[in-house]
Amino acid sequence: MTRILNANLKKFMGAKYERVPKALLIWTIVLFSLRSSGFRLEIAPPVLWLTTVFITVSGFAQVLSSDDTADSLRGQLMLPENPFAFHAAFYVSVALYTLLTKAGLLLIGYLAVSTVRLSAVIGFFMCFTVSGAAIYPLVFRSEKKIAGYHYINRTRHNFIIYLLRYLLNNKNYLVNTVMLWAFGCVFAASIGKSAFLNFLPMGFALMCLNTPLGILLSSDRALYRQIRLLPRQTDCILLPYALFVTVMNTIACGFYLTAWRLIVGGFSPIMPVFAVLFAILSAVLTVTLEIKFPLLDWKVESDLWHHPRKYVVPGIMLLLALPVTFLTGGF
């Protein structure tokens, strides 16, 4: 079992487990930053536990449903291993990876900002272990998804249609996009009703945080290689990609503005113009980051979803939102 655990941990954590000290460093920085900021937020234990279940289930599902994981499992499952020992070891390796890269940060956040209760921490580990064990047999698969032949009569290329197919065929990408739109509606309601100042432009920046659309080239290394191989890919791929992200960001901002209008009330007619400008600018930044600074050295696709680079574009947009908020009378 230790042998199988080591083999898989090296895949998730790096050949020399180099990811472990990196993750622990991030935990330490987050803990001390939050502590020293003086920010306090009482988190009820059930909220912590429910969030833990959500993060654990989505983390396990992301790792276990990726084709990349299925590829790495083929060679291992061919060996005459004891099935119980294999699955126990593989479960532990996925659990440690999920704890280190995702769920652990939640616990650190709780320890940093809330009043710590031992029962809440014990509950966190129980929720993590049980929800991981419950989702594991449901999403574990050792073969890539084979859906049969899809025939398409189009003969002309169109990269926007390519991206639409990409999105529709990756359910977690689609779910993430829909969740962002839903978040836009909730954010509009909560900020618009509770804030005493008009923070409306801030939401435009947050609506640009569509992780899967921002890692399209990084997650498909073969596609990135073809872009470098073929001539004139700015016209054929990068511009349609930017246009696609612009449209998706505009839709997200549209949901946000509609929710604001319905729940909070009216806003200046200039706001939809700002929304489109934010959508365009964030799309250009996203595509520039992807082509100039792609993240190609990922070990499991899940790494990409949690890489801090995804906060660069919303961060820049947030900085731009400040003067816009000021100019439109927010401060």
Add this chain to the structure above:
Amino acid sequence: MDNLLTISNLKIWYHKGSPVIRDLNLTLLKNEVVGLIGLNGAGKTTLINTLSGIHKDYSGGMNFADRTFKARRYTVFSEDSSFQYYTFNEYLSHVFTAYQKTSDQARIDELVNGFGFGDYRRVLIRDLSTGNKRKVFLITGFALRLPLLMLDEPVNGLDFQSTEYLYSLINGYRQFGTVMFSSHVLESICLTADRVLVLENGQISREFTHGQINAGQIRGALNDTDS
């Protein structure tokens, strides 16, 4: 024959200080077929990736990402899972637009039939088998008829008939341009190449031409490399 490409003192590395290819000198003539052989890890794929403008850590040679050079060459990689949500027809349209070329439908039909690919033209590349995926890129490469076509392990994954057809295509390509391909299959080298380059210790250690190209000679050279 005129030179198509001349490279001098090419050095390629993944980690600075330990180059995979060092001081490599290579001349490709127009309208020839060059086979590239070497043991696993000799640097064949790295060399092809560099000439294709993919691998960026190199010095010497020329700027392989240069637009003019890019427009004159195409590479079929040993493994390629790109453009999974395009069909073959859409990928072909994408590539011909990129190279600003007009496709010759009769030629494409001939290639599709030759590779036995007719039933798969409208299927998403994602859904194709390994061999059929390989055919998507091979057909595209041979349809483009660019001055330089690079193939990395082109026979891998192909069925017997397609392999035979590929040999005939490589041999017929001399009238359009140059083919440089890497292979571990001696038959593919012996049946097609005008020159064979042996890659060893990051350099071209030996070269065989026309009459010298036979399985015995090449096997001997590779055994020398191994020892």
